[in-house]
Amino acid sequence: MESNNYINFFFKKKKYTRSVADVSNLYCSPRKLRLVADIIRNKKVEYSLYILKNLKNKGGGIIYKILLSVISNWKNKNYENNINNYYIYIEKVLINQGYQLKKIRPAPQGRGNKVRKRYSNLKIIINSKFNNYGTYGT
Numbered sequence: 001m002e003s004n005n006y007i008n009f010f011f012k013k014k015k016y017t018r019s020v021a022d023v024s025n026l027y028c029s030p031r032k033l034r035l036v037a038d039i040i041r042n043k044k045v046e047y048s049l050y051i052l053k054n055l056k057n058k059g060g061g062i063i064y065k066i067l068l069s070v071i072s073n074w075k076n077k078n079y080e081n082n083i084n085n086y087y088i089y090i091e092k093v094l095i096n097q098g099y100q101l102k103k104i105r106p107a108p109q110g111r112g113n114k115v116r117k118r119y120s121n122l123k124i125i126i127n128s129k130f131n132n133y134g135t136y137g138t
Contacts, residue, residue, distance in 0.1 A: 019074035022123045030097045030120040033059040037093040045088045070124050086128040094123040
């Protein structure tokens, strides 16, 4: 009897599944991406896709494409599960600064001003919970 419970413990269906997309060297400054990331952090995926589609910021279009990539990664990982049975939300959005292109722009009186073209690294992690509708209790 005890061994049967032991086997059931290991072969239970996973209730939490996580998926990740990591993109480096995006040509957009980290500050612009963080403005958009603060809006969608810890929100439901469908809601955040709707927000990103209607944003006019440069970062909105970039994060929208990467979020679609994360969702397709989740589908590939859980191909036997129906996506409608899961509550999928954005767990983390990490934006770090990448490298910088440093150029010199001519300025008056023979001087030169530095121009820094900033790149950024982006990582989005989504998590999902299994919706067990119709069950009594937890």
